[in-house]
Amino acid sequence: GRYYSLRRVDALAIHRAMESAERFRSGQGWWFPDDWGNWTKPQGGQLTLRLTGDQPKRLYLGLRGLADNEQPFTISLGGGVARTDTLDPQETRWIALRIEADVFATGELTIGLKGEAFDDFAVSTRGVDTRKSGLGLVGFMICEEGDLLSRADFMEALTLDQLDTL
Numbered sequence: 001g002r003y004y005s006l007r008r009v010d011a012l013a014i015h016r017a018m019e020s021a022e023r024f025r026s027g028q029g030w031w032f033p034d035d036w037g038n039w040t041k042p043q044g045g046q047l048t049l050r051l052t053g054d055q056p057k058r059l060y061l062g063l064r065g066l067a068d069n070e071q072p073f074t075i076s077l078g079g080g081v082a083r084t085d086t087l088d089p090q091e092t093r094w095i096a097l098r099i100e101a102d103v104f105a106t107g108e109l110t111i112g113l114k115g116e117a118f119d120d121f122a123v124s125t126r127g128v129d130t131r132k133s134g135l136g137l138v139g140f141m142i143c144e145e146g147d148l149l150s151r152a153d154f155m156e157a158l159t160l161d162q163l164d165t166l
Contacts, residue, residue, distance in 0.1 A: 001144070002166075003139060007036055008034055008035055027045065040115065040137065042132050044135065047110070048110050050107060051109050056098055056099060056100055057104070060095070061113075067119050070089065071117050071134075074112070075114075115134035119133045
């Protein structure tokens with residue numbers, strides 16, 4: 001398994017373990033990365049992953065809510081709705097999903113992230129930042145469902161607030 005952060009990388013040095021999640025963002029539904037992760041645009045954003053194998057996968061998505069309002073959201077996998085829920089204002093929540101092998105049988109998995117509400121940054125920044133943000137994505141981790149070591153390592157790093165060590 002592997003964890004991918006969607007935050008902006010300001011590092012001046014490149015090392016072997018450094019890999020950008022930028023390559024997974026697809027479509028026009030994303031803003032540029034921030035220091036915590038990435039906002040989707042109001043229409044929502046998509047991730048596209050190339051997957052192999054015929055066993056189910058486990059996906060963890062770190063979601064971030066709006067500044068002042070609740071954020072109803074929908075996560076879709078392969079075009080089908082996988083989860084709907086609501087984030088409280090300023091809430092960060094990790095969602096775990098089981099992905100059946102038939103959802104990525106073509107070798108590709110599309111993950112849709114759509115918030116029903118949005119923040120207009122122009123209001124709070126007096127027009128300096130004109131973005132309208134939907135659902136926030138901190139990062140994601142995907143592994144084989146049976147890869148208990150990767151799952152435990154991820155949960156430990158998440159619990160200890162050390163995702164940057166993965």
